[in-house]
Structure formats: structure tokens, C-alpha cells
Amino acid sequence: MADTKREIERKYESGDNGLPDLTGVDAVADVLDQGLAELDATYYDTADERLAAGSLTLRRRTGGGDAGWHLKFPVAPGVRDEIRAPLSDTVPHEIAALVRSRVRDAELIPLVRLRSARDVRHLVDADGRLLAEASVDTVTAERLTGPGGTAQWTEIEIELADDGDPAFLDRVEERLRKAGVRPSSSPSKLARALEQTGGRRPARQPKPVTAGDHVLAYLRTQRDELVTLDPAVRRDLPDSVHRMRVATRRARSTLRTFRSVLDRTVTDPLATELKWLAGELGLDRDQEVLADRLSTALTALPPGLVTGPAAERLAAWSSARHDSAHAHLAAILDSHRYLTLLDTLDALLADPPLRKAAGRKPGKVLAKAVRKDVKRLTGLVEHALHLPPGEDRDHALHEARKKAKRTRYAAEAATPALGDPARALTKSMKSLTTLLGEHQDSVMARQTLRELAAVAHAAGESTFTYGVLYGREEQRASAAEAELKGRWERIGSEASLRA
Helix, strand or coil, X not given: CCEEEEEEEEEEECCCCCCCCCCCCCCCCEEEEEEEEEEXXXXXXCCCCHHHHCCCEEEEEECCCCCEEEEEEEEECCEEEEEEECCCCCCCHHHHHHCHHHHCCCCCEEEEEEEEEEEEEEEXXXXXXXXEEEEEEEEEEEEXXXXXXXXXXXXXXXEECCCCCCHHHXXXXXXXXXXXXXXXXXXXXXXXXXXXXXXXXXXXXXXXXXXXXXXXXXXXXXXXXHXXXXXXXXXXXXXXHHHHHHHHHHHHXXXXXXXXXXXXXXXXXXXXXXXXXXXXXXXXXXXXXXXXXXXXHHHHCCHHHCCCCHHHHHHHHHHHHHHHHHHHHHHHHCCHHHHHHHHHHHHHHXXXXXXXXXXXXXXXXXXXXXXXXXXXXXXXXXXXXXXXXXXXXXXXXXXXXXXXXXXXXXXXXXXXXXXXXXXXXXXXXXXXXXHHHHHHHHHHXXXXXXXXXXXXXXXXXXXXXXXXXXXHHHHHHHHHHHHHHHHHHXXXXXXXXXX
């Protein structure tokens, strides 16, 4: 079974005198010698180094106190999440799943071998509590594929203790810099090994010039976001499903809005698959939003309005629905259909089906496409506002919300080319989708409350609390509709003028 550790560390070029004396830095009362550890790690990747391109490292290491498989994901500069699994001859299944969005059908092969002699010191406070581990690593790197090659270097590594204050590393760095020690130019040992033994360098995308360049740059960003968020969704990290769903919708909206740039006979089948994926992601995301909304509303009720086991029933419903949705989503991410979608998106970006307008200057081409979305949105909102309250209006407002999101994403894609006008439109559309989202969330909350009340009634429980919550949701929806009526004229005017 794999477990996770948040790793916060900094690497430095080893000075001529090795590790300076760190006693007296902040709370460091003593530096304890822990002896020398011999580490032997083999790093795995695809032949074209897909993991390295995403700053991921996968290794099988022996020696030291944490022998096994280690998969590291970048979180922030100097911060990584390390997924650990027991030592075995092959890549553990749970580790392989977390890199599947990058690896797909390619083979994971031994890429680099790193052997390190690690001189370890513990930085402790006056009570003997560990503050950080400092080590001087003498590293020998051997390239295992391609032309081969070796490299050697010595580096200093300072790793913060679990639950330590990252500011402590700043004060250690001050001492190191005063001693002439400088930060490493490489973010990891693997990155340095690849650089010094002939690793591939990722190609840099040129600055967008044409309309096609801008559309493809935005689409490429969404593809990268999908691939990056895949393991976060598998790990059930907060907000990961929402962000992956948004990236999926942005990609689909790009294909649909900029049909003058990309040939729809090629992109329409991919747009259909992106719609499918967004729907699958929505099962978990919608559940998450609803559970949070209803739990918050229930907690806010005065005690006298809470009757029966409403809180317990809501918690049980939320837990059961989330577990089921997440298991389903994990299966989706392992499916042939999903992996084919990623391959298709890669192929489109590698050989885009560009139309004549793609080669033109972006200003007119992108602005025209965005204006079309604004025009359609205007019709949907005005139609919804003329309908009487009820299911038809709820449905119409939901359709307007989806169109407002598409318009927002189109404006985002056009912002690098159009500047402030597109940026202002993006802001207006975000405000509108937030308001329409509040209305739609209320619609879904009321539907869920009816279902929960029916189950509670069948169990002989009081349904009074569900009725109170239902009434409050009706009020929230009515308030959103009233606010929309008051704001639409200004928002619509801004949109039509600034697109």
C-alpha cells in the first residue's frame, strides 16, 4: 500500500569545505552526526522522458531508511509530494496508475542510476526535537539508455522535518550563503543527471503570432492541465475534480467557439469526447458542491429548526455518494476511452487541422468568434428572463449559464491577443456565471432535499428540517433571479461593447 509524504527541501552546491557549522541558526542547539548511508536508486521513465518533462521522478531505491518505490510530484519550488510503496521488482500498480495519463501505452524503462554516499546530520533544538536533516551527498550518475554517459558531483541537501516551519529553511540558507554556499542550479538530482548525461531538453513553444497560434496555445494549456490533474483526481485531492472538469470544458469550448480556425469535421468528434469526460467528472464534482452547500445550510439553522437525524442522514448520503462517484471516476481514468481521448488531443496539437483564418492576424478573427458567443448568450438570458418562474425558467437559466462559461473561456483564450477588452469581458462573464451558478445550485439542492425527505419519511423520521431548508433554497433562487434582472442590462452592454 502506498503512502504520501510532503517533502520540503532545498539543494545547494557543495562548497570546498562541505557543510558549514549550522549550530545557533534559529533554534538549532546541536548538529548530530548520523553516519554515512549508501543509497542506490534507479530512475524510470519512458524513452522520450515524459515524466521528466513534467518534473515527475519515479525511482526504485535501496539503502537508507526508506527503501522502496518513490514517485514525486512537484507542488511548489522546493516542495514535492512523495508517494511511497514497498520494494518490489516491478512498478507497483498504485504507482503506475498515478503516471498513466503521461505514460499511457509506453513502457517505463530504467533511465538513470544514481549512487549516493550520504553523510547525514540532524539539526535539533534544545529539547532534542528534529528541525531538519542536513546531508552532504556525493553522487555518481550513470545513464542507462541512449548513448550513455556518467557524471559526478557533490551537493548539500536540507530537508525540513515533518510539520516544520518552512521559514526555518530561509534562516539556514542565510547561514549557508554567508559561508559561500549557493543554491543548486538543478531542482533535483535526476534533472542534474539528465542534463549532464545527455537527457532530452523539452522544446519551447514559440510566442503566438497568428490566430491559430493563440487558439492552439490555449488548447495546449488545457491539455497540460488535464494530464497534470489526473493523478491529483486519483488521489482525491481537494478541488482536483473541479479543476480537471474546468480544463475539460475549456478545451471543448475552444474547439466549438473557434471553428473558423480549426476544422470542425476533425474537432467535433473530440469535442464530443470532451463533453463525455466533463459529464463523468461532474458526477463527483456536483456531489461535492451539493454536500458542502447543504451541510453549511444545516449548520446555520437555529437548533429549534433541526428535528430528527437530519445531520446524520445528510452525512451518510454525502459519504456514500462520494465514495461511489470517486470509485467510478477512477475506473473512467483507467479506461481505454479516456486514454484515447488524451492521445487524440495530443495528435490534434501535433498536427492541427487549421483553416484559412488560422493564418491571419488574431485581432479580428478571435474577436469575431467571441462576439458570436456573446450574441447567443444574450438571446438565452433574455429568453430565460421572459419566462415565468418554474422548471422552464430554471432550465433556460442553466443553458444561459453554460453559454456564459463558454463565452468566458473564449475571452480567456483571446486575452493575450485582444488585451484589456477581452480581460474585461472575462471578468463580466465570471460574475455572471457565479450568479447563474448560485441559481443552479439552488435548483439541485431542492431536488436533493426532496429525495432526502422522501427517504426520511419512509423511515418514519421528521421531514420538517428538509422543508425549512427547501424554503430557504427557494428564497436564494428568487434572490439570484432578481439580481440577474437588475444586473443583466449592464453586463450585456459591457459584453457587446468589449468583445
